[in-house]
Amino acid sequence: MKNLFTLAPDLAGFINISVGESISCCASIGNNEITCPHCKAVGLTRGQLLSNCEEALRRGMNSIKPDAELISWAYAHRSWNMDDIKEYCSIRSDDIILMQNFEDWGEEEQLGKTRLAIDYWLSYTGPGAIFRESVKIANERETPMYAKLQVCCSHEVATVPYVPVPGILYKKYKYLHEKRVTGVIQCWYFGNYPSLMSKTAGELSFEPFFEDEQSFMKHVAGIYWGGK
DSSP states (O other): OHHHHHHOTTOOEEEEEOSSSSOSSGGGSTTSOOOOHHHHHHTOOHHHHHHHHHHHHHHHHHTTOTTOEEEEEOTTGGGSOHHHHHHHHHHSOTTSEEEEESSTTEEEEETTEEEEEOSOOSSSOOOOHHHHHHHHHHHHHTOOEEEEOOSSOOTTSTTSSOOOOHHHHHHHHHHHHHTTOOEEEOOSSSSOOSSHHHHHHHHHTSSSOOSSHHHHHHHHHHHHHOOO
């Protein structure tokens, strides 16, 4: 990180996928046994290991640019058990932004079946259990928290440009405003098509927030079709 910010000093910060996709540290291997001789010897918990890894990244970055921000995206936290997640959220650095998937580990009744939301679901309002527990601790500690969403389409049907359900986005963002979540990533490699839904997400990202869903829907309709 020190080398990166030396070579690119104009970077405002860094987003790191700290859990998932590939093994970034011994804490990112899910609930499998930690076999690293060093980590086993020091006897740190999974949460302590991840917190230490984040802090090393932050120190390197801030040694060159003190005001740069580190966002730690715990993308695959669903591979941990909830007690480990809560411990990690309770001990991690105040100076690093935690980002969690908004709907992950959520359950939704659809067509008579209970569906488990993995990654991102546009059809499920959420939040999922991981986000709910993480933001509760972040609010108690007064530490920053971001959300990862898909605002145009999601895993349920990723082959269309967007699904027109602005009312569901309103409910998601209402929760985010109420819980003092200060940032979002609104897509990844799909779900970002310029549309009614991306415009809706943009309108919902700022204050003052709309008092109720009906007034917001009238506002969005006015943008596209005019009138009040």
